[in-house]
Amino acid sequence: MWRYIAKRLLWLVLVLICAAVLIFSIMWFVPGDPAEMMLSGVGTQEDIARLREQLGLNDPFIVQLGNFLYNAFVKFDFGSSYVYKTAVLDELALRLPRTLKLGIISIALSSLIGIPLGVNAALHRNGFQDQGLLVISMVFVSVPQFWLALEMMLLFAVMLHWLPVSGIGTWKHWIMPVIANTLGSIAMNARQARSAVLETSRADFVTTARAKGVHERDVVWKHMIPNAMIPVINALGNSFTAIITSSIVIETVFAFPGVGTYMMSAVSGRDYPVVRACVLMLAAFAAIVNLGVDLIYAYLDPRIKAQYVAYAAKKK
Amino acid sequence: MRTEHEVSEKKKHHGGHKDREHGRHGNHKEHRKLKRESQIVQIWKRMIKNRVSLVGCIMLAIIFLLVIFAPLLAPYDPNYMDTSALNAAPSAKHLFGADNLGRDILSRLLWGGRSSLLLGFICAIFGLLIGLFFGSIVGYAGKSVDMIVMRLCDVMSSIPGMLMAILISTVMGPGFFNTILAMTVGGIPNSIRGSRAMALKEREMEYLEAAKAMNCSKVKIIFKHMVPNIISPSIVGTTMMIGNSITGASSLSFVGLGIQPPDAEWGAMLSGAKNFMLQHPHEVLFPGLAILITVLATNMIGDGLRDALDPKLKN
Numbered sequence: 001m002w003r004y005i006a007k008r009l010l011w012l013v014l015v016l017i018c019a020a021v022l023i024f025s026i027m028w029f030v031p032g033d034p035a036e037m038m039l040s041g042v043g044t045q046e047d048i049a050r051l052r053e054q055l056g057l058n059d060p061f062i063v064q065l066g067n068f069l070y071n072a073f074v075k076f077d078f079g080s081s082y083v084y085k086t087a088v089l090d091e092l093a094l095r096l097p098r099t100l101k102l103g104i105i106s107i108a109l110s111s112l113i114g115i116p117l118g119v120n121a122a123l124h125r126n127g128f129q130d131q132g133l134l135v136i137s138m139v140f141v142s143v144p145q146f147w148l149a150l151e152m153m154l155l156f157a158v159m160l161h162w163l164p165v166s167g168i169g170t171w172k173h174w175i176m177p178v179i180a181n182t183l184g185s186i187a188m189n190a191r192q193a194r195s196a197v198l199e200t201s202r203a204d205f206v207t208t209a210r211a212k213g214v215h216e217r218d219v220v221w222k223h224m225i226p227n228a229m230i231p232v233i234n235a236l237g238n239s240f241t242a243i244i245t246s247s248i249v250i251e252t253v254f255a256f257p258g259v260g261t262y263m264m265s266a267v268s269g270r271d272y273p274v275v276r277a278c279v280l281m282l283a284a285f286a287a288i289v290n291l292g293v294d295l296i297y298a299y300l301d302p303r304i305k306a307q308y309v310a311y312a313a314k315k316k
Numbered sequence: 317m318r319t320e321h322e323v324s325e326k327k328k329h330h331g332g333h334k335d336r337e338h339g340r341h342g343n344h345k346e347h348r349k350l351k352r353e354s355q356i357v358q359i360w361k362r363m364i365k366n367r368v369s370l371v372g373c374i375m376l377a378i379i380f381l382l383v384i385f386a387p388l389l390a391p392y393d394p395n396y397m398d399t400s401a402l403n404a405a406p407s408a409k410h411l412f413g414a415d416n417l418g419r420d421i422l423s424r425l426l427w428g429g430r431s432s433l434l435l436g437f438i439c440a441i442f443g444l445l446i447g448l449f450f451g452s453i454v455g456y457a458g459k460s461v462d463m464i465v466m467r468l469c470d471v472m473s474s475i476p477g478m479l480m481a482i483l484i485s486t487v488m489g490p491g492f493f494n495t496i497l498a499m500t501v502g503g504i505p506n507s508i509r510g511s512r513a514m515a516l517k518e519r520e521m522e523y524l525e526a527a528k529a530m531n532c533s534k535v536k537i538i539f540k541h542m543v544p545n546i547i548s549p550s551i552v553g554t555t556m557m558i559g560n561s562i563t564g565a566s567s568l569s570f571v572g573l574g575i576q577p578p579d580a581e582w583g584a585m586l587s588g589a590k591n592f593m594l595q596h597p598h599e600v601l602f603p604g605l606a607i608l609i610t611v612l613a614t615n616m617i618g619d620g621l622r623d624a625l626d627p628k629l630k631n
Contacts, residue, residue: 011470018471023483030487138368138619142612144563146570147604150590154597245478249567253590264571267486279483283475 005295012291016284017073023279024068027272028061034082037270055082068276078277083269088277091262096281098168099247099258103285105178106243107236110185115232117186118193119225125198133194137187145246149180149253166255173256180250185239192235196228203227230301237293241286248282359548362624369620375613383429390423394580403596413598415589421599425606428580431492433610435581436562439499443507443561444554446500448543451511456519456538466512469505477502478564485573495574499561510553514546521545548625555618559611566607582607 035051052058056067071077078088121133153176157165163172200206201224209223210216251260259278266274363369382389391411392398398410398418406413412421454465475483480502488494518524519542527537566583568574570590575581577588582603589599 015471015474019474022471023475026483026487134368138615139608139612142559142563142608142615144566144604144607144611146567147586147600147607150586150593150600151604154593154600158594241476245476248478248482249571252571263482267482268572270486275483275486279475279479282479286476287474 008291012287016287017069019283020069020072020280021065023276024065027276030270030272034270034272038082079273081271081274083271088273092277092281095257095259095262099260100285102177102181102247102258103240103244106181106185107240110182110189110239111236114186114189115193118190119197122194122197123220133190137190140183140187145180145184146249146253148183149250152176152180168257177250177254177256181243181247185243188239193232196231197224200224200228233293233300234297237290240289244282244286359624363620366620366623368616372613372616372620375609376617379610379613382426383433386426386430390426392420392423394424394427395419395578403592406598412602415599416592421602424580424585425602428582428585429606431575431581432562432566435495435565436558438496439561440554440557442500443503443557444550446504447507447511448550451508452515452538452543452546455512455515456542469508473505481564481568482573485568490573490576492575495565495568499564503557511546511550514549515542518542518545552618552622552625555614555621559614562607562611
């Protein structure tokens, strides 16, 4: 098992380095000269040339790429923002915890609410819980979250004055971004949990358990649900990624000072170092969470563990 | 599983007939057509039986008609600015009101639906085609090809789809085709993975072995025998993708990438309207509802299709 974890960690680092190369290469093709933009109106042609030299923009692609990788992965330095002139890492250190907190609260809420709802629906198949869940979750899976955020803002902040419109400060500022982020994934989790429980309810071991006279309550809680949770847990990694990406847009709606707003303002300002660092950071956290989920999954599902052990044995 | 088997069984039959087609036609051709139709009709009937997907189909059909006949149905030109109706509330004259430049929101919704729907469908279909092409080759080839392509997919999917789309549309700039490119690239790894998984399952089937034994070329085996059999399960994923692409493209437009004003697109309309939202809430209500209803319709169809293709899930 430890070898498996070590292998996965190594692979994670490799993937992230490749992702950094990809991000850098894509950003390389952005039209427009950042030096010119930074000094537009104030600098002379010579100033611009000097700045280009200073920023290393005259270096060939491969040198710039090498510098970027070296700084990002060895020195953990993402350069400084072209627009604000501050170190990107300082800003990220301030903003990343907020975005992650938003993501973690959202994923926790959505699994704590969504999974029980889905299990409940599956256990009362075709009952009102089931039908109601199917209809409501279908709507919430389909609703564009940024629009939901806008409408919530209108209703709760502007019309009812219950919650602050935007920004950050008290816990009240967190309510709307969390809800906007969570509703869609509650619906997703509920649907997933429902179909997973329905799937296991047809499994042979459930029939066997019933046939040997296990109490129905034990069939459900000891045989069906633990097995049904395995694919549901596996899907949590994906829903964390979905939440992180949807929070980019939602943050801009609520002017929530997280990585999303930072990144989107950098996108419109063509602030390459900021965009690169934000994308890389979000990708890294999504990858780490997915790895964690995979490991939990491997730990929980003896079949996968056995598969790896067998594979390792064959290799020796 | 059973349906998939049935499909392959039929296709196998169909493949056999095809080779003899040059010699004898008529009867066989008709026979084949009948059988093939019955499969589609069967799925269609099962889908229609499901109330949810029936409603979804009707909703989507209505939306399509509305959007196709936008020139006839729209009361105004989508870019006509009525200076006497700046930010007008919904009324008999402007059914859904007018925006900050006095443009009729209903007309803009109808015209804008064209780009939103087109974006959604084109991205999903591109995703399906690219996924089928690479996924089936990779799945059939296996070994090192599979390894390399899947590792590349790992790298690509380490940047979440929406982030990738934002990156690419930053680089490419706004516009219809750039948005399609951005949305499609973000979805590639997932669609390749999906098709590959199905190709791996299909590779072990007997009819492929039979084709190989008959000295069929690899290209023919993959694209003529294998791909038709993995299309139908892929269709479900594609239907779900349509909804995702519509939401994704509209969020791109919403944050100022993607499609930009004055072009009418639902996300772009929301992006423009959010600045006047506090005084004129109707301007954000209707475009959002349009997205919601369209995505809801496609998701309902996708759900029904999945049940129709996999009856095991239903009971």
